[in-house]
Amino acid sequence: GELPLDMQVKLLRALQEGEIDPVGSKRSVKVDVRIVSATNRDLAEQVRDGRFREDLFYRLNVFPIEAPALRERREDIPALVDHFIARFNIEEGKRVAGLSGETLALLTAFDWPGNVRQLENAVYRAIVLADAPFLQPHDFPAISGISSPPMGETAHGDSREPQGVSAAAQSRLSDIDLPPLPDTPIRILDERGHLRTLEEIERDLIQHAIEVYAGHMSEIARRLGIGRSTLYRKVREQGLEGALKDAG
Incomplete structure (x- = not known):
């Protein structure tokens, strides 16, 4: 144009x-x-x-396809937000489980003049700055006009599940594909206190990485410091194809 x-x-x-x-x-x-x-x-x-x-x-103009503006397909907003949350959780190492009901209503009602790109940027900013499991209206200050948590919330946010959160969002707290908390390291000793073999430790590490990074092989290989072809070979050798399929 x-x-x-x-x-x-x-x-x-x-x-x-x-x-x-x-x-x-x-x-x-x-x-x-x-x-x-x-x-x-x-x-x-x-x-x-x-x-x-x-x-x-x-x-x-032989075969035109018109993509409607986001404000004309508001029903897509929850799925898009879920996608962005899952993606940015992995990229930024966060543990955001979803939106409060009030926040979802806020995002759905907004007109999004910048369409999907604007929504993506807004969710990214909220994820980076979030300090509670569920995103609240104050995490989207440009839309809500609220720049700080309401009085009464702690400095680290309210960890309770807010009213109006969907069951799917609540369940994501327990099964979200994110790096686990620091108290779950890969074991190097067996039950008798002896060193485990390198093969056993490597298998656990690769399986753990598959779960943490949701089966994204490029990211797993980068984090482990090996090539993708090497990673695929090790997955086959260690019999982890099932874990990879489940993560995907």
């Missing part, structure tokens, strides 16, 4: 004639391409205003 008119001519020629003129070359080059394009502009209006070529518009 912002392509200059002179470049629109060149793109149209590439689509219609299947030819382009490489920079510095005196000969045209035949190309066979398929174009997938996206814009946040109203191209029909751009055509009427003379800012977009009509012939190029119809050439591109």
